[in-house]
Amino acid sequence: MWWNVLFAVVFGVTVGIAGFLVIKRQGGNFWRKRAAEADVNTLISTTAMVIILILANLLANKYSWRIDLTETKLYTLSPQTQQVLKSLSEPIRVYVFDWPPNGYDRQLLKNYARHSKYFSFDFIDPQVNLSLAQKFQVDRKGNVYIQWRDKRQLVQTVSPQSRLEENKLTNAIVKIRRETTPVVYIIQGHGEPSLDPATQPSFSQAVKTLNDNGYIVKPLNLGQSPLIPPDASVLIVSSGDRNILPGEEKIIQKYLEKGGNILIMVNASSEVPLAKTLSQWGVKLHDSIVVDPSGTGETLGLGPSVTIITNYGQHPITRDFNNGLTILPWARPIITENKPAIEKTPLLITHHQSWGETNLEGEQVLFDPTKDKKGPLEIAVALVRKNSNTRTQVQQKNTSTPTNTPVKPETKNKGDLPPPPINPPKPDNIPLVTTQPSKDTTKMVVVGNANFATDGWFLQQLNQDFLLNAISWLANEDEQLLSIRPIEAVNRRLRPTPLQVQILWWLALVILPLMALIIAFVTWWQRSRLS
Numbered sequence: 001m002w003w004n005v006l007f008a009v010v011f012g013v014t015v016g017i018a019g020f021l022v023i024k025r026q027g028g029n030f031w032r033k034r035a036a037e038a039d040v041n042t043l044i045s046t047t048a049m050v051i052i053l054i055l056a057n058l059l060a061n062k063y064s065w066r067i068d069l070t071e072t073k074l075y076t077l078s079p080q081t082q083q084v085l086k087s088l089s090e091p092i093r094v095y096v097f098d099w100p101p102n103g104y105d106r107q108l109l110k111n112y113a114r115h116s117k118y119f120s121f122d123f124i125d126p127q128v129n130l131s132l133a134q135k136f137q138v139d140r141k142g143n144v145y146i147q148w149r150d151k152r153q154l155v156q157t158v159s160p161q162s163r164l165e166e167n168k169l170t171n172a173i174v175k176i177r178r179e180t181t182p183v184v185y186i187i188q189g190h191g192e193p194s195l196d197p198a199t200q201p202s203f204s205q206a207v208k209t210l211n212d213n214g215y216i217v218k219p220l221n222l223g224q225s226p227l228i229p230p231d232a233s234v235l236i237v238s239s240g241d242r243n244i245l246p247g248e249e250k251i252i253q254k255y256l257e258k259g260g261n262i263l264i265m266v267n268a269s270s271e272v273p274l275a276k277t278l279s280q281w282g283v284k285l286h287d288s289i290v291v292d293p294s295g296t297g298e299t300l301g302l303g304p305s306v307t308i309i310t311n312y313g314q315h316p317i318t319r320d321f322n323n324g325l326t327i328l329p330w331a332r333p334i335i336t337e338n339k340p341a342i343e344k345t346p347l348l349i350t351h352h353q354s355w356g357e358t359n360l361e362g363e364q365v366l367f368d369p370t371k372d373k374k375g376p377l378e379i380a381v382a383l384v385r386k387n388s389n390t391r392t393q394v395q396q397k398n399t400s401t402p403t404n405t406p407v408k409p410e411t412k413n414k415g416d417l418p419p420p421p422i423n424p425p426k427p428d429n430i431p432l433v434t435t436q437p438s439k440d441t442t443k444m445v446v447v448g449n450a451n452f453a454t455d456g457w458f459l460q461q462l463n464q465d466f467l468l469n470a471i472s473w474l475a476n477e478d479e480q481l482l483s484i485r486p487i488e489a490v491n492r493r494l495r496p497t498p499l500q501v502q503i504l505w506w507l508a509l510v511i512l513p514l515m516a517l518i519i520a521f522v523t524w525w526q527r528s529r530l531s
Contacts, residue, residue: 077111079320080483081170085116092119092148097138098158099125105164148176167486175214182215182233182475189221191241193454201454209464222248228255233475235262238450239270249274259439261474265450268332281383282339283446286373288356290331291365307331313346315382316479317469325461331449333377347380380447387440445470
């Protein structure tokens, strides 16, 4: 920056001295010449133009303004990345062990640094700076590491064929700043979509994306292990071929009473899992399928049974969706009622022309005001319940007077607990336990569709953003980070066949130049005849 200013000053002084010397050499005759005034004006204009260009360059460097004309906004950071960078309050540095620096990687990192003063980066030659490479345990050229405080983490390995990706870098920033790793359990064992990509329908794409975002995802079969692990950050329940057993629902209810958070996804024409629990929360799944005759789905080549959502509730999960599209095939409406200590917010709202069709056997789909539910309809809701403020307390002291009366054990156990011991502990050593929730609130998200999270649908439009934002909100992640995630770069490279290469070669090097020569010759010949 200062070199530009110095150059402008030196250039201006040089031009001024040169002009002064020319005028002095000409003496008094200089101003009598006709061209003198024009020469001076030209000199002043040129000098002013150079100074203006230098100042414009300085302002452009300090206050840069760029426009991204690519279809997928390839050179614009996603809203989530911008939110993550705004949330930085401590220095974070990226080390790219690749030399010479790649232009695309450098530009991407400059975009990051432009949004936060706490973000910095450096390109390192691992063969020159051996000590730093050993410190980060670099095992190959192209390793990209991120450092925050005393924590280091590998982001990815870049190469000429694989450049630095925004989604991986942003996920690394989020993960390295977490104190604990969220664990998501997905209920299995009732014919729900599997977690294995080889078995369809499957949640495998959603599981992979969650893993990439720093979540640990595990299946949970309550029939084999009748306990929800204490490390569960979020529990996911989706409709399957069979319904959840009453005993399993009781286990989930206890989990919710202790402050556990849950995501429930229910397809149309399927049994509603946890219907009793949902009723306690004031939620009911309407027995119908959403029909949208507005024509929005037809523009995408989809039928009226595929719901296209463009209307969203005011909630951190859908805050940045604006008029984006969320696609839910064969969804069902949700009906809610007010319950004490429960706050509910609609998330996905259908078009006002839609309705809930109850006659699924008919050949024609027509709205029946006596049976069908008129839109707009709620397809997803978020709920927060305030739990009891008391906590579990254990007292070892008992003021009752011990007695010498022998205790006779029960011969028949009327409950699920084991019989009491023959020699019970003394009363002073018996703990007094009062049960109560371990968290102040319990969160629940209910979606009248599970297909949107399965392979094939999950990566469509904002489907993955909706699911990931819902899970992040349930896991009590920073709400400022809930936004639209980076879009993977679309490969636009032209890969012609050998025949197409030959055609292009003949067109560019032979046919088109020959045609130009023929046209030029004909034009010359006609003009020569006329002359």
